Amino acid sequence: MKKVRFGLIGGGFGALIGRIHKMAAELSGSAELVCGAFSRDPNQSKKAGVELFDIDPNRSYPDVETMCLTESTADEGRRAEVMIVATPNHSHFEIAKQCLSSGFHVVCDKPMTVSLNQTQELAELVKETGLSFGLTYNYTGYPMVRQARRMVLEGQLGEIRRVSCEYLQGWLAKDLSENKQAAWRTDPELAGPTGCFGDIGSHAENLVSYVSGLEMKEVCADLTRFVPGRKLDDDGTVLIRFSGGARGYISASQIALGRENDISLEIYGTQGSIEWKHSDANSLVFRSNDEPLKLYRSGGPGEENMSRDHGLPAGHPEGFIEAFSEIYRNFFENIRDDAQAEFPSVMDGVRGMRFLETVVASSEEGSVWKSLEGEVR
Numbered sequence: 001m002k003k004v005r006f007g008l009i010g011g012g013f014g015a016l017i018g019r020i021h022k023m024a025a026e027l028s029g030s031a032e033l034v035c036g037a038f039s040r041d042p043n044q045s046k047k048a049g050v051e052l053f054d055i056d057p058n059r060s061y062p063d064v065e066t067m068c069l070t071e072s073t074a075d076e077g078r079r080a081e082v083m084i085v086a087t088p089n090h091s092h093f094e095i096a097k098q099c100l101s102s103g104f105h106v107v108c109d110k111p112m113t114v115s116l117n118q119t120q121e122l123a124e125l126v127k128e129t130g131l132s133f134g135l136t137y138n139y140t141g142y143p144m145v146r147q148a149r150r151m152v153l154e155g156q157l158g159e160i161r162r163v164s165c166e167y168l169q170g171w172l173a174k175d176l177s178e179n180k181q182a183a184w185r186t187d188p189e190l191a192g193p194t195g196c197f198g199d200i201g202s203h204a205e206n207l208v209s210y211v212s213g214l215e216m217k218e219v220c221a222d223l224t225r226f227v228p229g230r231k232l233d234d235d236g237t238v239l240i241r242f243s244g245g246a247r248g249y250i251s252a253s254q255i256a257l258g259r260e261n262d263i264s265l266e267i268y269g270t271q272g273s274i275e276w277k278h279s280d281a282n283s284l285v286f287r288s289n290d291e292p293l294k295l296y297r298s299g300g301p302g303e304e305n306m307s308r309d310h311g312l313p314a315g316h317p318e319g320f321i322e323a324f325s326e327i328y329r330n331f332f333e334n335i336r337d338d339a340q341a342e343f344p345s346v347m348d349g350v351r352g353m354r355f356l357e358t359v360v361a362s363s364e365e366g367s368v369w370k371s372l373e374g375e376v377r
């Protein structure tokens with residue numbers, strides 16, 4: 001199988017998610033890291049490429065601009081085809097724009113940008129260029145999350161009435177401005193208009209939309225800052241009215257002491273309900289009033305994802321990096337084989353950013369109901 005060549009932006013010394021992108025992309029079995037601009041500091045960037053990723057020193061670039069210029073004019077059989085953006089939120093827009101304009105497909109981490117206008121501009125650029133744009137809403141890569149979506153879409157739950165999703169973390173329960181990851185996440189210039197909701201509520205919005213298949217119509221939000229001096233929300237809850245009449249909520253917190261990356265989803269319909277939680281990601285519970293509960297397991301009986309020929313037999317735990325790599329597998333299938341595999345797209349990014357901006361507006365105006373309807377360009 002031909003390997004897709006990719007470049008990585010971010011992921012330098014001490015960075016969190018860049019190396020996960022590399023591992024996940026390569027774990028998909030069909031890609032290799034060939035170049036990168038790994039840090040804002042040109043010297044650190046060049047050094048990181050060699051020391052952390054062992055790539056050709058000539059392709060460990062000082063900055064994104066130099067990388068785009070050099071790679072886009074390199075031999076076709078050698079140059080990078082995809083650029084992965086794993087930098088803090090405020091930089092996604094300019095970097096993604098530069099990569100698309102230079103002819104590269106892009107995979108970007110969430111939230112896609114820091115404003116709806118920016119996401120819409122990128123969506124237009126994706127349309128104009130015909131290039132692919134993926135977003136790493138990686139929770140949708142878990143086999144049991146995909147199973148849940150199939151069960152909902154096939155009508156096994158009946159008509160959906162109630163959807164709830166919580167994403168609880170405790171690591172920002174006190175001021176951590178010395179911590180590299182905390183510093184930019186709590187700075188509006190770098191994180192965007194929301195802290196906790198942009199960082200993890202964004203995952204919850206995507207998970208809810210992906211599994212339920214429902215459109216959010218209106219939201220009423222209450223975002224809070226508990227840590228003194230903090231400029232962005234570190235906790236909040238959003239009530240949601242969906243098209244079709246279902247109701248629900250998303251609650252996200254980074255001050256929930258002792259909680260790790262505890263995202264969980266519950267959906268209740270007229271025939272049954274499902275529950276999935278990240279702390280037991282290889283299980284999916286189905287309940288109804290008429291029979292004992294059913295426990296679905298990754299790779300186990302009843303799991304319907306026939307495309308999981310790469311998956312492990314039941315009982316071998318699959319985790320975060322495997323789920324992440326599913327997003328990459330689908331993305332690469334699309335650009336390499338022209339397949340129609342689904343992956344979180346630029347339109348998920350536009351919808352996600354509309355959600356975040358509306359949530360912030362609702363909360364700032366005193367927790368009023370706000371419509372999410374509007375043309376998605």
Ligand SMILES: NC(=O)c1ccc[n+]([C@@H]2O[C@H](COP(=O)([O-])OP(=O)(O)OC[C@H]3O[C@@H](n4cnc5c(N)ncnc54)[C@H](O)[C@@H]3O)[C@@H](O)[C@H]2O)c1
Pocket residue numbers: 009010011012013014015016017018037038039040041063064086087088089091109110111136137138180181184199
């Ligand atoms: N999908 C997920 O589960 C997940 C998890 C964590 C973070 N994220 C997202 O990933 C992004 C990065 O988060 P992180 O925690 O890894 O941040 P981080 O601060 O740990 O790392 C960011 C890296 O980007 C580099 N960088 C910044 N500007 C750059 C530029 N212009 N050119 C090249 N490199 C540059 C920094 O030097 C650093 O190495 C954020 O958007 C975050 O929301 C997603």
